[in-house]
Amino acid sequence: MIDDHSTIPVIGAAFDNINRAWTADPDIFIRETGKVISVGEGIARVEGLPNVVTDELVKFANGSLGLAYNLDPDEVGVILLGEENLIEAGDEVFRTERVLGVPVGDALLGRVVDALGRPLDEKGTLRAVSYYPVERPAPPIMNRVSVSVPLQTGIVTIDALLPIGRGQRELILGDRQTGKTAIAVDSIVNQKDTDVICIYCAIGKQRAEINRLVSDLQKQEAMEHTIVMSASSSIPVGLQYTAPYAATSMGEYFMEQGRDVLIIYDDLTWHARAYRELALLLRRPPGREAYPGDIFYIHARLLERCTRLREEYGGGSMTALPIIETQAQDMSAFIPTNLISITDGQIYLSPTLFRKDVLPAIDVGKSVSRVGGAAQLPAYRMVTDELRLDYAQFEELEAFSRFSSRLDEDTRRQIERGKRIREILKQDQFDTMPVIQQVALLVAVTQGVFDDMELPEVKKAARKIRMNIAARLDEVADKITRGEPLNSIDRRNMEESVKTLLEDLSQNSEQEEGV
Incomplete structure (x- = not known):
């Protein structure tokens, strides 16, 4: 295997001049050649080329390239890197003494x-x-x-x-x-x-x-x-x-x-x-x-x-x-x-x-x-443990609830919380979220901010929070981006900001309905 990048030839135009072992006469050069025995299904069998090595590029008469892969005593198995219909049995093939480069x-x-x-x-x-x-x-x-x-x-x-x-x-x-x-x-x-x-x-x-x-x-x-x-x-x-x-x-x-x-x-x-x-x-x-x-x-x-x-x-x-x-x-x-x-x-x-x-x-x-x-990022660590536990419990309880219609209040509450976590984790393609938006939504859902909200409204509320949270928590967003951990005050501010946003949204919705 060659690791000297300067020895790798240009693929394409420069192949007309590669691999020429020049003698004293500039019009004569020596190259090791072989002959195609058979070709088909993306491989060619070649006889000759006694000194070819594994993964060496070989060149066919029509200019196509191949990769020497099987080195058997009587023949060489070549993986074709071009169209096989341009190669026929009996065609000449010769070594390049190069490996494939890009x-x-x-x-x-x-x-x-x-x-x-x-x-x-x-x-x-x-x-x-x-x-x-x-x-x-x-x-x-x-x-x-x-x-x-x-x-x-x-x-x-x-x-x-x-x-x-x-x-x-x-x-x-x-x-x-x-x-x-x-x-x-x-x-x-x-x-x-x-x-x-x-x-x-x-x-x-x-x-x-x-x-x-x-x-x-x-x-x-x-x-x-x-x-x-x-x-x-x-x-x-x-x-x-x-x-x-x-x-x-x-x-x-x-x-x-x-x-x-x-x-x-x-x-x-x-x-x-x-x-x-x-x-x-x-x-x-x-x-x-x-x-x-x-x-x-x-x-x-x-x-x-x-x-x-x-x-x-x-x-x-x-x-x-x-x-x-x-x-x-x-x-x-x-x-x-x-x-x-x-x-x-x-x-x-x-x-x-x-x-x-x-x-x-x-x-x-x-x-x-x-x-x-x-x-x-350290900002995730204040919510991920609780989130992972709540979501794992929800998946087990949801599967169990299919077999029973009688569930105690705590179990129902956990299932409802889990449904809201799953709703927050849903995401459309190309709708990627910055870190501040992710952390704010995860803090909100793990602290039960969405618990009293109807499930169809959770997605709408999450969208509104994403649009407005960065402006309200710009200092916290900078802190998260720098990789600094968030303390309890930052978490409380984030939770209060989300609640305030939801209250404002609720009031705006009521006013729109009144109008």
């Missing part, structure tokens, strides 16, 4: 690129700062520092109950159409006023879906700080396999410059399937569910590159939100359990909650953040 730098921000870093958005060519290898070793343990700086997603349930820190790897999983991508996109949108660079890597998705996502990011003014890597289902499977590694290399450039990066892998289920397809075609021994034996390793070496570095090594961070799809709510399947064991926690989206219109459909009981309060 362009990196600020020029990629706001662009849509493929797995080789080529632009797909018709905005002109890219002027890369440098080229990084797609495969790079993860930072050593001694170069890392513990995760302690929060990454705000703007989603109340996550920021309050499942906090994510810069440098953390938090898995998002759930069945089809439960809102996994929506959470990732909201997390990107919430970074538009921060210094966080976002990378969205789409693997195996339809082009129309990727175009729709890019359009949403543009409407939310979040594209300026985002790189979108498109590895749609219509491209060669080899590019789908290399896409997440290429996206990670792009993020590592910013991390080593001391900047913070958020990277989304959507989704690694398709990535695992792409690798299984390649492995079976290359005749690698299949294991459980026909996946090859190193299926755990391909994701472990990818996610281990996401971390937070010490100041002397750049001080940047890369936060990963890998997404995987479950089948029939089975979290114990092969790929989900692999990813759960690699990551620092998971956010599970329940189809049952989704059908009940509880959005985002996050099942708090099955979700966890193993970083926890270490990467959470």
Whole structure:
């Protein structure tokens, strides 16, 4: 593996001149060549190339590229990085003595690129700062520092109950159409006023879906700080396999410059399937569910590159939100359990909650953040313990109440409080909340401010509070932003401000009804 960025060639135009071992005569050069035996289904079998090494780029006669992957005694298995219909048996293929690299730098921000870093958005060519290898070793343990700086997603349930820190790897999983991508996109949108660079890597998705996502990011003014890597289902499977590694290399450039990066892998289920397809075609021994034996390793070496570095090594961070799809709510399947064991926690989206219109459909009981309060603003800590306890008790009591019509007054009160907590935790897509709004609503609901309010009115009242609370508590908002803990006086002021707002709103509503 080559880690010297200066040796990585420019993908594309410069390939006409690469790999020439010049002799004394400038008109003669030597190169090691082979011949294509067979080609199909995204791979090619090549004879010759006796000195080729694993993960080395090879070039075919028509200019297409491939990745040497299987090194058998009689042949080389090559993963194609271009269209296979342009390659035929008998075609010449030669070594490049290079590994696959991608362009990196600020020029990629706001662009849509493929797995080789080529632009797909018709905005002109890219002027890369440098080229990084797609495969790079993860930072050593001694170069890392513990995760302690929060990454705000703007989603109340996550920021309050499942906090994510810069440098953390938090898995998002759930069945089809439960809102996994929506959470990732909201997390990107919430970074538009921060210094966080976002990378969205789409693997195996339809082009129309990727175009729709890019359009949403543009409407939310979040594209300026985002790189979108498109590895749609219509491209060669080899590019789908290399896409997440290429996206990670792009993020590592910013991390080593001391900047913070958020990277989304959507989704690694398709990535695992792409690798299984390649492995079976290359005749690698299949294991459980026909996946090859190193299926755990391909994701472990990818996610281990996401971390937070010490100041002397750049001080940047890369936060990963890998997404995987479950089948029939089975979290114990092969790929989900692999990813759960690699990551620092998971956010599970329940189809049952989704059908009940509880959005985002996050099942708090099955979700966890193993970083926890270490990467959470201190302002949350005065409400999260009570909130988590009340909500957990509510979910148990709500399930129990279905079997009994006789409930004591305390149980009814807890259930009603839980319903209001769930109403506050509901959130529409692109409706991200600043921290002061989240904390104010959580303080209000845990202190029972909404208890005497009808359930349909809670959402309206919460909206009015969000619109007005920042102006009333500007000093507290600054204190929260600076990461200072809130004392009992701050909490009481916040609670009184919310009550005052609700009283004003109630009086205004009565006056409007009278008119």
